[in-house]
Amino acid sequence: MSRRLTEDDSVWMYEDEDREDDEFTDEDLQAGLAQLITGDWGYGSEIRWENIRVETYEQAGVMTYNKGLVLTLPDGTEYQLTIVQSR
Numbered sequence: 001m002s003r004r005l006t007e008d009d010s011v012w013m014y015e016d017e018d019r020e021d022d023e024f025t026d027e028d029l030q031a032g033l034a035q036l037i038t039g040d041w042g043y044g045s046e047i048r049w050e051n052i053r054v055e056t057y058e059q060a061g062v063m064t065y066n067k068g069l070v071l072t073l074p075d076g077t078e079y080q081l082t083i084v085q086s087r
Contacts, residue, residue, distance in 0.1 A: 051073075053071070055070045057069070066084070068081050
């Protein structure tokens with residue numbers, strides 16, 4: 001996924017330009033979200049969050065009664081995060 005584009009009007013997915021593995025994975029997203037929520041930067045995520053579009057399910061037109069977010073990466077890859085109360 002996360003091919004790196006050139007610096008002219010480009011979008012970088014990672015803070016670390018020397019990252020050997022250019023593949024964006026669900027583990028990257030999981031670690032990055034944990035990092036954002038907790039403020040603990042020890043999760044090791046290098047994601048450039050300003051390059052990811054975030055919409056609510058309603059804004060994105062997702063047909064569901066659930067609440068959640070759609071995260072769209074610069075290459076068009078989408079992730080859906082559903083909010084479910086467990087207790």
